[in-house]
Amino acid sequence: xxxxxxxxxxxxxxxxxxxxxxxxxxxxxxxxxxxxxxxxxxxxxxxxxxxxxxxxxxxxxxxxxxxxxxxxxxxxxxxxxxxxxxxxxxxxxxxxxxxxxxxxxxxxxxxxxxxxxxxxxxxxxxxxxxxxxxxxxxxxxxxxxxxxxxxxxxxxxxxxxxxxxxxxxxxxxxxxxxxxxxxxxxxxxxxxxxxxxxxxxxxxxxxxxxxxxxxxxxxxxxxxxxxxxxxxxxxxxxxxxxxxxxxxxxxxxxxxxxxxxxxxxxxxxxxxxxxxxxxxxxxxxxxxxxxxxxxxxxxxxxxxxxxxxxxxxxxxx
Numbered sequence: 523x524x525x526x527x528x529x530x531x532x533x534x535x536x537x538x539x540x541x542x543x544x545x546x547x548x549x550x551x552x553x554x555x556x557x558x559x560x561x562x563x564x565x566x567x568x569x570x571x572x573x574x575x576x577x578x579x580x581x582x583x584x585x586x587x588x589x590x591x592x593x594x595x596x597x598x599x600x601x602x603x604x605x606x607x608x609x610x611x612x613x614x615x616x617x618x619x620x621x622x623x624x625x626x627x628x629x630x631x632x633x634x635x636x637x638x639x640x641x642x643x644x645x646x647x648x649x650x651x652x653x654x655x656x657x658x659x660x661x662x663x664x665x666x667x668x669x670x671x672x673x674x675x676x677x678x679x680x681x682x683x684x685x686x687x688x689x690x691x692x693x694x695x696x697x698x699x700x701x702x703x704x705x706x707x708x709x710x711x712x713x714x715x716x717x718x719x720x721x722x723x724x725x726x727x728x729x730x731x732x733x734x735x736x737x738x739x740x741x742x743x744x745x746x747x748x749x750x751x752x753x754x755x756x757x758x759x760x761x762x763x764x765x766x767x768x769x770x771x772x773x774x775x776x777x778x779x780x781x782x783x784x785x786x787x788x789x790x791x792x793x794x795x796x797x798x799x800x801x802x803x804x805x806x807x808x809x810x811x812x813x814x815x816x817x818x819x820x821x822x823x824x825x826x827x828x829x830x831x832x833x834x835x836x837x838x839x
Contacts, residue, residue, distance in 0.1 A: 534785055543787050568614050582668070611759050636678065660680060662676070734755075761776075
């Protein structure tokens with residue numbers, strides 16, 4: 523298992539939850555005063571969260587139990603306007619946001635999500651974005667991090683992903699093979715993971731794929747070259763996973779996200795403006811990008827390079 527993946531998703535022990543609870547309540551007056559000032563100035567942060575797997579029980583550090591997921595989303599609905607990824611991006615780019623808002627996203631693509639979490643969100647008309655790793659969806663192979671943990675879980679099937687797309691869910695790419703793109707400097711391989719996964723996925727679901735979530739999503743997993751190729755592939759935004767809140771006027775192409783653990787206090791603390799998140803600097807390399815991202819030919823998906831990209835081979839079967 524990638525050490526960054528493991529360290530970023532270690533379950534929070536009880537003593538840390540207790541300390542975090544005390545810290546949160548001690549800082550509530552400061553958070554409230556800061557929120558009032560931000561609301562008056564139109565500078566309320568945009569919160570983007572990410573989950574991986576929601577199942578009956580949290581049997582690994584990146585799984586949230588169904589019971590806890592229901593508690594978390596119920597709390598979010600009471601305290602935030604729940605918006606989709608496009609609206610989140612619009613508010614960040616527009617530079618003005620007067621109301622607390624949050625966006626829910628998922629990474630990887632686990633079949634267990636279709637048992638409870640996703641049907642419930644759809645019934646309640648709560649928007650969310652769903653980032654899938656194309657190889658696992660097409661092959662049915664468990665994710666490598668689950669195999670290393672010793673508890674493999676089934677990925678989503680292509681039929682499930684198509685059904686979600688037909689239901690109006692924003693389907694995004696999480697790469698072809700869940701590779702660490704920060705360790706790859708071969709342009710053809712990066713093209714396959716970024717442009718190839720995007721074009722093949724949108725051909726299969728018959729919908730435009732607008733967003734990409736970097737696997738592992740830490741600063742070391744994102745390079746200027748990968749960022750440039752994501753832009754050139756036609757993505758409207760990319761998502762990282764190292765925490766932080768998005769302030770109106772921030773970079774609307776790079777969206778910061780906060781991971782959600784199997785507890786409520788971690789979500790409450792982060793979403794209400796933990797100073798550690800507000801002060802977190804954008805560590806991803808910045809490059810000069812045009813005002814509007816390029817778009818590939820409508821309906822004419824390409825795979826780069828067509829002769830060697832495994833996504834193209836997989837999609838033929």
